[in-house]
Amino acid sequence: MQKVCWPYFDPDFENLRERIYGPTCRVSIDNESMEDCTVIKVDSVNKQGLLLEMVQVLTDMNLSISKSYISSDGGWNMDVFHVKDEHGNKIRDQRVIDYIQQAIDTTRETLSSSSLSSPKAKAKVYTNSTLLSSDHYNEHTAIEMTGTDRPGLFSEISAALADLHCNIIKVHAWSHNTRLACVAYVSDQRTDTPIEDRSRLATIEDHLTMVLRAQPTTGSQRATPPNQQEVKASDLQGGEGTMTNVERRLHQLMLSVRDFDEPASESSSSPMMPMGLGPDRNGQNPRISIEEWNEKGYSAVNIKCKDRRRLMFDTVCTLTDMQYVIFHASACARAGYAYQEYFIRHIDGSALSTEGEKERVMKCLEAAIERRVCEGFRLELCANNRIGLLSDITRVLRENGLAVVRADVETQGEKAVNAFYLKDISGNEVDMEFVERIKREMGPIMLAVKDETRRQSSSEKPTMPFPSLGGFLKSRIERLSHNFVTIK
Structure with a gap:
């Protein structure tokens, strides 16, 4: 019998029409290929910002990305992510898998239709120090602040909001390289509704701007640059919604005040030294380089x-x-270090052409990596929420020489969950054994404390800059927060 030979048929050919005409996004989640992680593959029509949106979806779910491969040439985007849950395991819950698929597909549709949809109407007033926005969907008013950081500034902002009769729903603040960025969501203290009165918004803006521009009595603090004091109209971009949206806005605010520039040379031992972190993070600086791929x-x-x-x-x-x-990228993590490579062009299609542009990109990436890294210790408190609670807590911390270098405060039902990253105002390390004694002295208040730095070696003499802090905190906080509850 004569042998019949058939021409080779590529099995992917039958999907070609689907690839060309739709669907424009395919998400597959694989739990079989890898032993220790879940593999998420996304094929879609490429859109500017799509990679960030996909990474944001995974980050919102508190998934860690251990490895990824990105390629988006030819108008088609193909991404692979190796992810683990917060416990370091594969994603087994089918509901979570379904949510990831739906969220990524929704992200793609949102980007595709964003140019056709009209933005929600909002009343906004912006200065480089303060931005206010009424958001009916989230039923609160968003306030954004940037300025030159100084010890106690976050406490002053909290006190100012309380004096202005604002109920704080949520607030997030970052400090880096002597700059502060803060996003707060507030409502009217009396009605618990968004603040819409234009004159009151102007009053809040003026008051907070005055707080941010205030200079310390000593001469060691740099004056606020004039370009941070201009008043201008602007739109709020990405400052609402999920935590990663807020964090993206914090990145943008920090970038706008050039926190990637090193602060002016000042004595590191000065008690008025702002509490932004120095470049040495546990002995390891980020290493960033840029090369040209001319081909x-x-x-x-x-x-x-x-x-x-x-x-x-x-x-x-x-x-x-x-x-x-970003056209191509690869990222992996091993032995506690991350290695990332991005092949990029400017949005106009050009590569980085000058040494100055390359230096700026490297400095901005270094700042982005460092902003979230906090030395010192993390203090968590959970309490029944009330007006002025945040102001009272931060005042006690400030009066005892502890500076807030990062804050995440949220209201969950009737409870307020407060997380602060703290450092000694003089720049010294706070001995964690001393902090544990503070916890024990607090008694029923129940604090959660986590060291964010290396413990001092046994050969080093522990520093105890505040020997009466435990008793003082206990007496002061118990007076204002008898409703504190245990963090679970």
Whole structure:
């Protein structure tokens, strides 16, 4: 019998029509290929900002990305993410898998239709120090602040909001390189509704701007640059919704006040030294380099730094907000370090052309990596919420020489969950054994404390800059917070 030979038929050919005409996004989640992680593959029509949105979906779910491969040439985007849950395991819950697929597909549709949809009407007033926005959907008013950081500034902001009869729903603040960025969501103290009165919004803005521009009595603090004091109209971009939306806005605010520039040379031992962190993070600076790939017209950005959660979101967010398009990328984490490589062009299609532009990109990426890293210790408190609670807590901390370098405060039902990253105002390390004694002295208040730095070696003499802090905190906080509850 004569042998019949058939021409080779590529099995992917039958999907070609679907690839060309739709659907424009396919998400597959694989739990079989890898032993220790879940593999998420996304094929879609490429859109500017899509990579950031996908990383944001994964970050919102508190998933860690251990490895990824990105390619988006030819108008088609193919991404692979190796992810683990917060406990370091595969994603087994089918509801979570279904949510990821739906969220990524929704993200793609949102980006595709964003140019056709009209933005929600909002009343906004912006200065480089303060921005206010009434948001009916979230039923609160958003206030954004940037300025030169100084010890006690976050406490002053909290007190000012309380004096202005604002109920704080949520607030997030970052401090880095002597700059502060803060996003607060508030409502009217009396009606618990968004603040819409234009004259009252102007009063809040003026009051907070005055707080931010106030200078310390000593001469060691830098004056606020004039360009941070201009008043102008502007739109709020991405400052609402999920935590990663808020964090993206914090990145943008920090970028706008140039926190990537090193602060002016000042004595590190000065008690008025702002509490932004120095460049040395546990002995390891980020290593960033940029090379030209002239054959394809790309600039290759290479990053090596200590691995941590949300790292890929921070770097992709920064490149996207600096108007660079990521065409190819790879990222992996091993032995506690992260290695990332991005092949980028400017949004106009050009590669990085000057040494000055390359230096700026490297400095901005370094700042993005460092903003979230906090030395010192993390203090968590949970209490029944009331007006002025945040102001009272931060005042006690300030009066005892502890500066807030980062804050995440949220209201969950009738309870307020407060997380503060604190450092000694003089720049010294706070001995964690001393902090544990504070916990024990607090008794029923129940604090959760986590050391964010290396413990001092046994050969080092522990520093105890505040020997009466425990008793003082106990007496002061118990007076104002008898309703504190245990953090679970």
